[in-house]
Amino acid sequence: MTALQTILYFSLFKYPLTRTEIFQFSQNTSQKEIDSEIDLLLKKGIIFNFDGFYIDVNNPDRIERRLKGNEMARNIMPKAIKVSRKIAKFPFVKSVFLSGALSKGYYDDEGDFDFFIITKPNRLWIARTLLVLYKKVFLLNSKKYFCVNYFISTDQLEISEQNLFTATEIATLIPLYGKDTFEDFIAANSWATPYFPNKPTAKTSTIRETEKGSFSKLLQRVFNGAVGLKLDHYLQKLTMKKWMKKFKHLAQEDFDIAMKSTRHVSKHHPQNYQNKVTTRLRERYNEVVEQYDLKYPKKHA
Incomplete structure (x- = not known):
């Protein structure tokens, strides 16, 4: 991305960036050239500069909002790590990452904990169902600190x-459990690297291993064979049937992306945020290029 596109992307989230951050989320590998573009x-x-933060609106309140959100993220992170430890103990869970706003260092009163979870092959739907049941029964269906809306299995990590949206999410994931699985995931998604060649890779030295308790181990043994495979297929079909009824207002194309449900993937994103963000970025970028007669290539769908 150019510096302009990077600033506009994060401005969609009302999140101003420093020069270093603009460089890290740009495709240009020259900090000097990025600085020259920012100056232009x-x-x-x-764009506007407020105390070293850059944004496309003349509103210094965005800086205060960001700094407050950064502080709240630092304060809430220990709790998110504690929740991830609980998730990692569930049967068939191989890896747990933080995603969403918190993984980018931001949290506010409207925020929640978004977890990206990788499971054992052919047991994704069992793992997902157990986690959802835990949320419904023990957390009274509150997703604020337990939002488990994206699962994939180790046999299809790509x-x-x-x-751009998914590349950004991958680049900002915070891996908490499952070091080997995380490394395999990053290797399988090497396509995302060219989007942000300047972004430092996540540290793996602090990633913990998923240790199962006795009850979790028992469930894994019980559902490790043909019975477990049959149950996993049943839970997938049951969930899919429920979602098709509940989200019938979504166009088929949107449903296939936002509520993707296969043997290897389970997404629960009924707002289809990915499409909204990419569409709005394209529109906003082209608006700016045209308004200021910039010699930048226009973005297309």
Whole structure:
């Protein structure tokens, strides 16, 4: 991405960036060239600088919002790690990562804990169902600290939707459990690296291993064979039937992406945020290029 596209992308989330962050989320590998582009955008009045933070609107309140969100993220992180430890103990869970706003260092009163979970092959739907039942029964269906809306299995680690949004999510994941699985996941999604060649890779030295308790181990043994495979297929069909009824207002194309449900993937994103973000970024980017007659290529669908 250019510096402009990077700033506009994060501005969709009302999140101003520093020069270092703009460089890290840009495709240009020259910090000097990125700095020159930022200076040009400032000169043209396209972006604004408030205390070293850059954004496309003349609103210093965005800086205060970000700094407050950064502090809240630091304070809430120990709790998120504690929740991830609980998730990692569930049967057939191989790896647990933090995603969403918290993985980017931001949290506010409207936020929640988004977890990206990798499971054993052909047991994804058992693992997912157990976690959802735990949320419904013991957490009174509250998702604020227990949002488990994205699962994949180890036999198909590559993300099929390969675009700026998913690349950003991959680049900002915080791996908490399952070191080997995380490394395999990153290797399987090497397509995302060219989007952000300057972004430091996540540290793996602090990733913990998933240790199962006696009850979790028992369930794994019980459902490890043909019975477990049959149950996993049944739970997939049951969930799919429920979602098709509940989200029938979604167009088929949107449903196939936002509620993707296969043997290897389970997504529960009824707002289809991915499509909304990529569409709005394209529109906003083209608006700015045209308004200021910039010699940038326009973005297309």
